[in-house]
Amino acid sequence: MTAPPDGIALAARSVSKQFGNLTALDAVSLEVRRGECVALIGESGSGKTTLLRCFNRLTDPDAGLVLVDGTDVGRMDPVALRRRVGYVPQESGLLPHWRVQRNAALVPWLRGAPDAEAQGERALALVGLDPAAIGPRWPRDLSGGQRQRVAVARALAGQPDIVLLDEPFGALDAITRADLQGTVIELRRRLGFTALLVTHDLAEAFLLADRVGVMHSGRLEQVASPDELRRSPATGYVRTLLARARVAQ
Amino acid sequence: MRAGRWILVGLAALAGGAPTPAGGQDGPGGPPVVVASKPFGESFLLAEMFAQLLEARGLRVDRRPGLGATEIAFAALRRGAIDVYPEYTGTGLLAILHQRPDPDPAAVYRRVSAEFLARYGVRWLPPLGFQNTYAIAVRRATADSLGLRTLSDLARAGPRLRAGLTADFIGRDDGLPGLARAYGLRFREVRALLPAVKYQALAAGGVDVIDGYSTDGLILKYDLTVLRDDRSFFPPYEAAAVVAPGLARRQPEAVAALTELSGRLSDAAMRALNRRVEVDGEPIPRVAAAALAALGLTTHAGAEAAAGRGLSAGPPVRDGLMAYLWAERRTLAALTARHLLLVAVSLAAAILVAVPLGLALERLKRGAEGVIRGVGVLQTIPGIALLAFMLPLLGIGVVPALVALFLYSLYPILRNTYTGVRTAAPDAVAAALALGMTPRQILRHVRLPLAAPLVMAGIRTAAVIDVGTATLAAFIGAGGLGEPIASGLALNDTRMILSGALPAALLALAVDALLGAGERLLKAGG
Numbered sequence: 067m068t069a070p071p072d073g074i075a076l077a078a079r080s081v082s083k084q085f086g087n088l089t090a091l092d093a094v095s096l097e098v099r100r101g102e103c104v105a106l107i108g109e110s111g112s113g114k115t116t117l118l119r120c121f122n123r124l125t126d127p128d129a130g131l132v133l134v135d136g137t138d139v140g141r142m143d144p145v146a147l148r149r150r151v152g153y154v155p156q157e158s159g160l161l162p163h164w165r166v167q168r169n170a171a172l173v174p175w176l177r178g179a180p181d182a183e184a185q186g187e188r189a190l191a192l193v194g195l196d197p198a199a200i201g202p203r204w205p206r207d208l209s210g211g212q213r214q215r216v217a218v219a220r221a222l223a224g225q226p227d228i229v230l231l232d233e234p235f236g237a238l239d240a241i242t243r244a245d246l247q248g249t250v251i252e253l254r255r256r257l258g259f260t261a262l263l264v265t266h267d268l269a270e271a272f273l274l275a276d277r278v279g280v281m282h283s284g285r286l287e288q289v290a291s292p293d294e295l296r297r298s299p300a301t302g303y304v305r306t307l308l309a310r311a312r313v314a315q
Numbered sequence: 316m317r318a319g320r321w322i323l324v325g326l327a328a329l330a331g332g333a334p335t336p337a338g339g340q341d342g343p344g345g346p347p348v349v350v351a352s353k354p355f356g357e358s359f360l361l362a363e364m365f366a367q368l369l370e371a372r373g374l375r376v377d378r379r380p381g382l383g384a385t386e387i388a389f390a391a392l393r394r395g396a397i398d399v400y401p402e403y404t405g406t407g408l409l410a411i412l413h414q415r416p417d418p419d420p421a422a423v424y425r426r427v428s429a430e431f432l433a434r435y436g437v438r439w440l441p442p443l444g445f446q447n448t449y450a451i452a453v454r455r456a457t458a459d460s461l462g463l464r465t466l467s468d469l470a471r472a473g474p475r476l477r478a479g480l481t482a483d484f485i486g487r488d489d490g491l492p493g494l495a496r497a498y499g500l501r502f503r504e505v506r507a508l509l510p511a512v513k514y515q516a517l518a519a520g521g522v523d524v525i526d527g528y529s530t531d532g533l534i535l536k537y538d539l540t541v542l543r544d545d546r547s548f549f550p551p552y553e554a555a556a557v558v559a560p561g562l563a564r565r566q567p568e569a570v571a572a573l574t575e576l577s578g579r580l581s582d583a584a585m586r587a588l589n590r591r592v593e594v595d596g597e598p599i600p601r602v603a604a605a606a607l608a609a610l611g612l613t614t615h616a617g618a619e620a621a622a623g624r625g626l627s628a629g630p631p632v633r634d635g636l637m638a639y640l641w642a643e644r645r646t647l648a649a650l651t652a653r654h655l656l657l658v659a660v661s662l663a664a665a666i667l668v669a670v671p672l673g674l675a676l677e678r679l680k681r682g683a684e685g686v687i688r689g690v691g692v693l694q695t696i697p698g699i700a701l702l703a704f705m706l707p708l709l710g711i712g713v714v715p716a717l718v719a720l721f722l723y724s725l726y727p728i729l730r731n732t733y734t735g736v737r738t739a740a741p742d743a744v745a746a747a748l749a750l751g752m753t754p755r756q757i758l759r760h761v762r763l764p765l766a767a768p769l770v771m772a773g774i775r776t777a778a779v780i781d782v783g784t785a786t787l788a789a790f791i792g793a794g795g796l797g798e799p800i801a802s803g804l805a806l807n808d809t810r811m812i813l814s815g816a817l818p819a820a821l822l823a824l825a826v827d828a829l830l831g832a833g834e835r836l837l838k839a840g841g
Contacts, residue, residue, distance in 0.1 A: 124749055149751030159746025163764050176751050220750070 074136065075100045075228055075260040076121055081130030083116055083284075090116040091127065092284040100227075103254060103261040104289070105275035107268055107307075112281040114264045118230050121262065122151045134228065149176055152221035152229035152259070156236050158213040160205040166190070166216055167201035173224035189223035190216070193249060211242035215249070222253070231263045235270065247273055268311035280304050347375040348562065348569045351397040353388050354381040354790065355510055355805045356593045357447060357530060357554075357585070361401035363603035365556060365573055371613045372572040379792035381801040382711065384483065385410050386703050387791060389557075393435050396710040397792075398562045399573060403447060405552035407431065407439070409489040416489055420446070420551035436560030440570070441577035442553040445585040449484070449549050450529040450541045451494075457523055458540035465545040469524065470498040479508040479522030489550060490526070497548040509804065514539075530582065532590030554580075579610050593806055639810050640817075647799075651818050654795035657713070657788055658781045658826065661720035666774060669725045673732025673770075674758060687730055694726045698787040706791070716785070716793035723784050724777040731773025735766025771834045775827055782823040786815065796822070 076098040083091040090113045098104045106114035119125040120132045123144040132139045139147060152173075160169045168175075171186025179185060187197035193215045205213055214234065221229055231250075235243040251274060254261060265271050271278045272292040279289040280303070288300035299305040348369050352362035359380050366376045379397055382388040389411055391397045407427040408414050412434075417423050428439040453463055453476075461472045469476075484490035485507055494500055502524065508516055513525045514533045527534055527541075534541060556573045563570045580588075588606055591597045607613040640647065676683035696704075701719050709715035739762045747761050789797030796815040803811030 122749060145751050145753055147751075148749060153746070153749045155742065155746050155749065157742045159742040159749075161743045161747065161761055162740055172747075173750055176756075217746075 073099055074133070075102070076262060077131075077133040077136075078117065078120060079131040079133070081117070081120060081127045081132060083113075083120070083125060083127045089284045091120075091130075093130065094281075094284070094286045095130075096279060096286060096289060098260055098262055100260055101258050102277065103263060103275045104277050104279060105263040105265055105271035106279045106281055107265055107271045108281035109266070113284040114279075114281045115232055117281070118232055118262055118264045121228075121230055122148045122153060149173055149224065150226060150228075152224065152226035154214075154217050154221045154229065154231045154234040156233040158205070158210075158217040160213055160216055160220075162205055164205075165201065166195075166203050166205065166208070167197065169205065169216060170201070170219045170223055172220055173226075177224065185223050185225075186219070189219040192222060192253065193219040195219065209242075211238055211246065214238060214242075214246060218246070218250070218253075222257070222259075225257075226259060228260045228262075231261060233264055233266065236266065243270075250274060268307065280307060345374075345566050347377040348399065348566060349377045349379055349397040351379040351382050351388055351391065351400040351792065353384060353400065354801050355528075356532070357528065357589050358401050359599050359802065359805060360588060360592055360603060360606075361443070361554065361556075363599050364576065364607055365399060365401070367600070367603050367607055368576065368612055369569055369572050371607070372568065374566065374569055374572065379711070381789055381798070381805065382792055383699055383702060383790040387699075387706060387711070390703070390706040391711045391792075392437060392557060392559050394707070394710050395559045395561050396712070398559045398569070399556050401443075401554055402439075402557045403552035403554055404439070404442070405448065405489060405550040407557075408550060410487055413488075416493070416548070416550035418547045418550065420553055423551050424553060424555075431557070438558040438560075438563060438570070440556040440558060440574050442555045443576055444554075444578045444580045445530065445582045446551055446553050447528045447530045447585070448544075448552045449490070450527045450531070450534065451524060451544075452517070452527050452534060452539040452541050453524050454517060454520075455538055455540050458542075463540065463542060465543045466494070466498050466500070466548070467545050469542050470500045473501050474503055476502055476523040477504040477506065477521075478502040478524040479506045479513050479516050480524075480526045481510050481513065482507045484526045494548055497546055530585045530589050532586065532593035535586070535590055536594045554585075575612055576610075579612075596806075596808060599806075636810050636813055640814055643799075643814055647796075647814060647818060650794060650796050650798055650815070651822065653793075654782070654785055654788075654797075654819065654822060655826075657716055657720060657785045657793065657795055658778065658822075661717050661785075662724055662774070662778055662781055664717075664721045665724035665728055665777060668721075669728035669773075670732050670770060673729050674736060674763070676729075676733050677736045677762070678754070678758075683733060687726075687733060690726050690729055693722050698723075698784055699790060702787065702791050711791040711793070713788075713793045715791055716788035716795075719787070720781055720785055724781050727776040727780065728770070728773040731769045731776070732766065735769030735773075736762040739765035767837065768834070771830070771837070775830045775834075778826045778830055779823045782819060782826055786819055 074097050078094055078096045080093045080095055081091050082093050094113070094117055096117070106117060108114045116125055120127055121134060121139070123139055126140070134147065134151065167183060167186055170190050171182040174182035174185040187201060190197040190201060195212065195215055200208070200212065205216070208216065218234070235246050238246065247270060263271070263274060277289055277291050278295055280287045282303045288295065288304050295304065296308065299308055350362050350366045350369070352358035362378070362380055366378055369376050382391060382397070382400070385406060388400050392400060404420070404423045404427050405416070408423055409416060412427065412430055414426070417426070424439065424442060431437040431439060451466060451469065457463065463469055463472060480491060485505065491505070506522060508522070514537055516522050517525045517539070518537045529541065556576070558570055558573070588602055591602045592599055604613070676686055698719065701722065702715060705715045705718060709718060736758070744757060744761055747757050752760065785795050786797030786800050788795045789801045796819045799811050799815035803809065803815065
């Protein structure tokens with residue numbers, strides 16, 4: 067334990083997870099400091115999404131310890147944990163039979179907040195959507211980018227300290243993706259939440275994250291700042307990844 | 316809970332709203348005598364004669380015409396669900412007692428009356444006087460060109476001929492299997508045909524040989540040749556009234572009245588009466604009344620009164636369909652109401668069971684497919700067979716009909732509910748879970764609303780199937796639009812079939828439209 071517990075928002079200690087014969091996580095350890103953004107990058111099947119899902123107990127590890135704000139998540143009620151931690155999936159996952167405003171207000175409503183709708187509207191405004199114009203619409207009437215923006219608003223509506231983003235912009239076109247990336251950078255600057263981002267796009271990782279973790283076959287090969295990663299890749303895999311992504315120069 | 320009470324209300328309404336003059340309370344002369352028949356013309360006619368004779372002797376009667384077939388009618392009699400129906404000694408011997416045939420009519424009658432009383436407490440009244448044995452018939456032209464006069468001749472020509480036989484005959488030991496053994500008979504092809512279509516199929520050349528009854532009026536109409544049973548294979552089929560165990564004890568006067576018909580009907584007389592019903596299309600109550608009056612068993616005035624009741628006593632010439640429907644409008648309205656109640660109650664019960672079960676199975680996951688397939692297997696049981704299985708438990712009438720319809724409605728609703736909640740927007744379900752919805756909340760706020768259109772579609776499918784299947788209720792005396800269909804099939808009367816089938820089709824469309832409107836309303840509300 068190098069940092070005091072109050073400085074660490076998310077921690078995984080020797081976390082392992084097996085799906086049948088497949089080793090999804092092989093004794094992975096990671097710490098995310100409060101207010102920091104860490105990106106997990108790797109190929110499909112490298113274990114990055116499994117690691118992210120351990121932090122809101124969508125997956126329970128076979129071995130190791132997962133801590134959120136210093137508490138073992140195994141001892142926490144998963145429903146309460148999930149209502150505390152923001153989450154943005156790849157496909158927006160908006161409830162198709164709920165209007166946008168109700169979707170945005172989901173977490174405050176689940177927590178029983180009397181002003182849930184107002185919290186949802188504030189979140190919509192935060193991500194640059196006009197609650198009066200967009201709120202009454204159905205998800206199917208929005209563009210893909212707008213839907214993903216609503217998903218970000220929904221994750222932030224409960225004012226979480228921690229937000230998990232699981233390839234949030236993977237399905238968007240390049241221009242829309244750049245827009246949303248800008249929005250997330252801006253939101254982090256203003257709100258200062260801790261973020262764990264899973265992506266397969268190294269450029270996105272370098273753009274958004276303070277540190278980048280490279281995963282390969284269930285192992286965390288290296289966790290370092292973009293500069294350090296460029297300067298001194300720790301393994302052959304990291305070197306090839308950087309070379310392939312043409313960001314090494 | 317509230318819905319459960321509605322089912323009870325529905326059941327009560329069904330029990331009270333019988334279109335037959337059943338009545339719940341015992342009036343003068345004790346409870347009504349329940350007179351039933353099997354679903355073919357002669358059986359209908361004899362049962363109506365029984366009924367009118369009983370009424371002429373001051374007894375009240377509850378008519379249950381057209382019960383499924385031998386198994387259903389006899390099982391109902393054993394249980395005392397019906398009091399009397401016309402049966403044939405040969406059928407009793409072979410199909411019920413499963414004993415070997417015997418060519419001597421008196422010996423067969425002695426055997427069945429003794430055995431039925433000993434085994435089941437059921438009485439055979441003395442025979443009515445005529446025999447109605449199986450008649451293997453061919454077109455006259457076929458008989459002439461192949462030189463067919465006897466069944467031995469037929470055995471020679473069999474491999475060149477196509478037979479159209481009733482399913483009953485194909486399966487019974489005193490039918491095709493025994494006949495084939497006795498005569499070394501083989502056909503080029505054997506097709507199962509409904510009694511209602513076999514004469515037309517033969518006349519039109521679709522088949523070359525059929526099984527009929529020797530007293531069928533249609534043998535005369537189509538000018539057929541009946542082949543002589545030269546080896547006396549078929550046992551004697553003497554017609555007689557069979558009486559339930561309790562009737563003699565409860566109402567001996569009813570048994571006495573029925574015995575008045577014993578020995579009074581000759582082969583020729585019965586064939587002539589059948590011809591009036593099957594060929595000329597005269598209403599059964601009128602033919603029955605005339606027959607009883609001719610036998611001196613009722614007065615002419617009584618016969619007139621009897622003929623005026625039941626089917627309307629129109630002229631014997633057949634009116635057009637519309638005129639018929641108009642003349643029968645009261646009966647048809649009552650049958651339609653009964654039909655609708657059967658469908659509504661069974662469907663409501665199926666919804667109450669299948670929707671929660673579908674949701675529970677979604678939670679269970681493992682084993683769900685097995686359960687759903689098991690329910691699906693129910694769908695493959697033929698309606699009549701299902702009713703026959705349930706008869707020992709539930710008897711005849713409304714209750715077994717409701718249970719059968721309920722079972723048939725389960726599968727579409729269950730399957731659609733399960734698939735609906737299973738496949739509802741997986742992205743949305745995953746996100747709802749990740750953001751802290753409990754499984755119960757996911758079910759209530761995500762899966763169920765998203766599955767609603769599929770669930771509704773399942774309910775609509777079940778409703779339409781139900782309206783069609785409910786026509787089978789007639790075979791166990793539960794009424795509904797199947798009544799004119801079953802009678803029409805038995806009497807070869809297209810007009811009568813349509814008078815049940817058309818309202819049933821309209822009802823199916825109306826029910827589907829109604830549920831569709833309900834669905835739109837639901838959508839607008841949610």
